[in-house]
Amino acid sequence: MNGAALKDATLCAAVAAVLFVPVVGLRTAPGPTGPLRIEPHFGIVAVLVGLVLLGRLAIIAWQARRRPTAAETPRRVARVMARSGRYVAPALLALAVLLPFLPGTGRYELDLGILVLTYVMLGWGLNIVVGLAGLLDLGYVAFYAVGAYAYALLAQEFGLSFWVCLPLSGLIAGMWGVLLGFPVLRLRGDYLAIVTLGFGEIIRIVLLNWTNLTNGPNGIGGIPRPSFFGLPFSSGGEPGSFAHFFGIEPSPVQRVIFLYYLILALALLTNWVSIRLRRQPLGRAWEALREDEIAARALGINVRNTKLTAFALGATFGGFAGAFFATRQGFISPESFTFSESAIILAIVVLGGLGSQLGIAISALVMIGGFELFRGLDEWRMLVFGMAMVVIMVVKPRGLVGDRTPTIALGTRKAIGGGLVGQGQG
Amino acid sequence: MTQGTRLVVDAVTMRFGGLTAVDGVSFTAEPGDITAVIGPNGAGKTTLFNCITGFYRASSGRIMLGETALHRLPGHRIALAGVARTFQNIRLFGGMTCLENLLVAQHRRLMAASWFGIGAVLGLSRYPAAEREAVERARAWLEATDLLDRADDAAGSLPYGAQRRLEIARAMCTGPRLLCLDEPAAGLNPRESAALSQLVRAIRDGTAAGADPCSVLLIEHDMGVVMGISDKIVVLDHGARIAMGTPAEIRADPNVIAAYLGEDEPA
Ligand SMILES: Nc1ncnc2c1ncn2[C@@H]1O[C@H](COP(=O)(O)OP(=O)(O)OP(=O)(O)O)[C@@H](O)[C@H]1O
Ligand SMILES: [Mg+2]
Numbered sequence: 119m120n121g122a123a124l125k126d127a128t129l130c131a132a133v134a135a136v137l138f139v140p141v142v143g144l145r146t147a148p149g150p151t152g153p154l155r156i157e158p159h160f161g162i163v164a165v166l167v168g169l170v171l172l173g174r175l176a177i178i179a180w181q182a183r184r185r186p187t188a189a190e191t192p193r194r195v196a197r198v199m200a201r202s203g204r205y206v207a208p209a210l211l212a213l214a215v216l217l218p219f220l221p222g223t224g225r226y227e228l229d230l231g232i233l234v235l236t237y238v239m240l241g242w243g244l245n246i247v248v249g250l251a252g253l254l255d256l257g258y259v260a261f262y263a264v265g266a267y268a269y270a271l272l273a274q275e276f277g278l279s280f281w282v283c284l285p286l287s288g289l290i291a292g293m294w295g296v297l298l299g300f301p302v303l304r305l306r307g308d309y310l311a312i313v314t315l316g317f318g319e320i321i322r323i324v325l326l327n328w329t330n331l332t333n334g335p336n337g338i339g340g341i342p343r344p345s346f347f348g349l350p351f352s353s354g355g356e357p358g359s360f361a362h363f364f365g366i367e368p369s370p371v372q373r374v375i376f377l378y379y380l381i382l383a384l385a386l387l388t389n390w391v392s393i394r395l396r397r398q399p400l401g402r403a404w405e406a407l408r409e410d411e412i413a414a415r416a417l418g419i420n421v422r423n424t425k426l427t428a429f430a431l432g433a434t435f436g437g438f439a440g441a442f443f444a445t446r447q448g449f450i451s452p453e454s455f456t457f458s459e460s461a462i463i464l465a466i467v468v469l470g471g472l473g474s475q476l477g478i479a480i481s482a483l484v485m486i487g488g489f490e491l492f493r494g495l496d497e498w499r500m501l502v503f504g505m506a507m508v509v510i511m512v513v514k515p516r517g518l519v520g521d522r523t524p525t526i527a528l529g530t531r532k533a534i535g536g537g538l539v540g541q542g543q544g
Numbered sequence: 545m546t547q548g549t550r551l552v553v554d555a556v557t558m559r560f561g562g563l564t565a566v567d568g569v570s571f572t573a574e575p576g577d578i579t580a581v582i583g584p585n586g587a588g589k590t591t592l593f594n595c596i597t598g599f600y601r602a603s604s605g606r607i608m609l610g611e612t613a614l615h616r617l618p619g620h621r622i623a624l625a626g627v628a629r630t631f632q633n634i635r636l637f638g639g640m641t642c643l644e645n646l647l648v649a650q651h652r653r654l655m656a657a658s659w660f661g662i663g664a665v666l667g668l669s670r671y672p673a674a675e676r677e678a679v680e681r682a683r684a685w686l687e688a689t690d691l692l693d694r695a696d697d698a699a700g701s702l703p704y705g706a707q708r709r710l711e712i713a714r715a716m717c718t719g720p721r722l723l724c725l726d727e728p729a730a731g732l733n734p735r736e737s738a739a740l741s742q743l744v745r746a747i748r749d750g751t752a753a754g755a756d757p758c759s760v761l762l763i764e765h766d767m768g769v770v771m772g773i774s775d776k777i778v779v780l781d782h783g784a785r786i787a788m789g790t791p792a793e794i795r796a797d798p799n800v801i802a803a804y805l806g807e808d809e810p811a
Binding site: 522 | 597599619620621622623624628629631635636637638639640641643644647648649650651652654655658671679683692695696697698700701714715718
C-alpha cells in the first residue's frame with residue numbers, strides 16, 4: 119500500500135515537474151543589456167512539485183481511510199444534506215430576493231449578483247440537456263449567442279420593445295435548438311459532444327463573418343435598454359420616466375435593481391419549469407433516456423423527439439439569458455460567446471451535481487462569485503480556482519449535490535445515491 | 545380484443561455480414577399461450593427477439609402481431625403495438641425508484657393525458673387523475689411481483705432477483721398483448737424460479753394485477769421452468785428451427801436431444 123502510494127505520488131510529482139518547468143520555471147525578463155533573456159526560477163518549481171507530492175499522498179491517505187466507511191458515509195451525508203437542503207434553498211432564495219435592500223449592497227454587489235444569476239440561469243438551462251436528458255452539449259453558448267443577437271437585431275431593426283423581444287429571442291433560440299438537434303441527436307456520447315462543440319464554434323464564426331447582419335467583430339452597440347413595462351429609466355427624471363411616475367429621485371441604481379430582479383425572475387422561471395417538468399412524464403422520460411436509452415425505446419418512448427424537446431427547451435432558456443445579456447450590456451460581440459463560456463457553464467453544472475437545481479445554484483455562486491473573491495490574487499487566481507475545482511471533484515465526485523431526489527413516492531422520498539444514477543451516454 | 549392477437553413469425557432471417565444468426569425461422573405464438581424459444585448458446589434466440597421487438601430489422605421475412613406488421617414499424621412503435629420485452633442483461637433505470645420505473649413504462653398514456661407535457665406544466669386537471677391511475681397500476685404490479693416494500697428504493701439497489709421481477713412489472717405496465725421475456729430465470733435460485741413460473745402463468749391467464757390476459761414468448765435455459773409452464777416450445781440451433789411442439793414432444797425429439805437437451809436434461 120505505502121509503496122504503491124509513494125509510486126503514485128512520485129508519478130504525479132514528475133508530471134507536475136514536466137508541466138511547471140516550462141510554465142513557471144522559465145521566465146523571460148529584460149536583460150541588463152536590453153534584449154530578453156530567460157531567467158530560471160527553479161526554487162518555485164521545487165516548492166510546487168513538493169506540494170503536489172505531499173498533496174497526492176494526503177489524498178491517497180484520506181481516501182484509504184474513507185473507504186471502509188464508504189457504505190455508511192454517503193447515507194449520513196445524504197441525510198445531513200437532505201435536512202440542511204430544506205433550509206439552504208429557501209435561505210438562498212430569500213437572500214437573492216432581499217439583496218438589493220441589504221445594507222452594504224452597492225452597485226458592485228448588484229452587478230455581481232446579476233452576473234451570478236445569469237450563470238445560475240444558464241446552468242439550470244443546460245441542466246435540462248446534460249443533467250436530466252444526459253446529452254453532453256459542449257456548444258450551449260451557441261443558443262446564448264442566438265438569443266443575444268436575436269434580441270439586439272429585433273430591438274434595433276424593428277424597434278420592438280423588450281417585452282416583445284424577450285420571448286421572441288427565446289423562441290428563435292429554441293428553434294435553432296430543434297434545427298441543430300434534429301440531425302445530431304442520433305449521435306451519442308463523445309460524438310455528440312464533438313458535434314455540439316463544432317456547432318458552438320460555427321455559430322460564433324458566422325457571427326464574426328456575416329458582417330451585413332451582425333457587424334462582424336465590431337459587434338452591435340446601442341442596444342435599447344429595458345423599460346419598466348413602458349416606463350424608461352432615465353437620469354433626468356422627465357415626465358413618463360420610471361422615477362417621475364413613482365415620484366422618486368431618479369438614480370442609475372434603479373435600472374440595475376430592475377435588471378437584477380429581471381434576471382432573478384428569469385432564473386426562477388427556468389427553475390420552476392425544470393422542477394415541474396421533472397415530475398411530469400416528459401421529465402421522467404428524459405431521465406429514463408439518461409439512465410438507459412434502449413430500455414426507454416422498448417417502452418415506447420420516442421427517443422429522438424424526447425431528446426429534441428430537452429435540447430429545444432434548454433436552448434430556449436439559453437436564448438432568454440442571451441436576450442437579457444444583450445439588454446444589460448447594451449453591446450454584444452462574438453467575443454462574448456467563445457467556447458470557454460460553454461465550458462464554464464458546463465463546469466457549473468458538473469460541479470453542482472448533474473440534475474440538482476440547488477447544487478447548480480450553489481456552484482454558480484461559488485464559481486462566479488468565488489472568482490471575484492480571489493481577484494486580489496492576480497495571476498494566482500486561476501491556479502487557486504483550478505485547485506478548488508479539483509478538490510471539489512475529489513471530495514464529491516458527483517458534484518456538490520450528487521444525490522437524486524425521486525420525483526414521486528408511495529411512502530417517503532429517499533435520496534438516491536449518486537453512484538446509482540446514470541450520467542447518460544448520449 | 546386482447547384475445548385473438550396471434551404472433552406470426554414467417555421465414556425470418558437475420559444476417560450480420562457473413563453470419564446468419566437467424567435462418568428462415570417460422571412459428572406462430574397462439575394467443576393465450578406461453579411459447580418458449582430454447583436452444584444452445586448462440587443459437588440466435590436473442591437475435592430473433594430483437595427482430596420481433598424492433599431492435600433489429602430482419603433481413604427478410606415477416607412478423608405479424610394480429611393485423612400489425614411489426615417488421616415495418618420503427619422501434620418505439622412496437623411497444624405501442626402491444627409488444628413488451630425484458631432484456632437478457634437487465635436494463636432498468638437504475639437511478640430511478642421502482643415506482644418511477646413503472647411510471648416511465650406508462651409514458652404514452654400519461655403524455656396523452658398531459659397534453660404532451662404542456663398541460664401538465666400549466667396544471668390542467670386531467671393530468672393528476674391520470675397520474676393517480678398510473679400510480680395505482682404501478683402499485684398493483686409491485687404487489688404482484690412482491691416489490692411493494694421496495695417501491696421507493698432505487699431500482700439499481702435491488703437484489704438481482706428483484707431486479708428481474710421489476711423488469712417484468714415494468715414491461716407489463718405498458719399494457720402489452722405480447723410479453724417477450726429473455727431468460728427471466730437466469731441467476732435466480734430455485735425458490736425464485738418457482739415464483740417466477742407462477743408469475744408468468746398468472747400474466748398469461750390475466751390473474752396478475754388485474755391486467756388482461758397476455759400471451760408470453762419466453763427464452764429460457766432453465767428446463768425446469770420451460771417444461772413446467774410452456775404450452776409450446778420452439779427449438780433453435782445455429783439460427784434454424786430444428787423442432788417445435790409441446791413439452792412432451794420436445795422432450796422425446798431426437799434432434800433436440802442431440803443438439804441440446806442430451807447433456808442438460810437428466811430426465
Ligand atoms: N449485433 C450483432 N452483430 C454481429 N453478430 C451478432 C450480433 N448479435 C448477435 N450476433 C451473433 O448472432 C449469434 C446469435 O446470438 P444470440 O445472442 O441471438 O444468441 P442466443 O441464442 O441469445 O444465445 P444465449 O443463449 O447465449 O443468449 C451469435 O453468434 C452472435 O455472436
Ligand atoms: Mg440471448
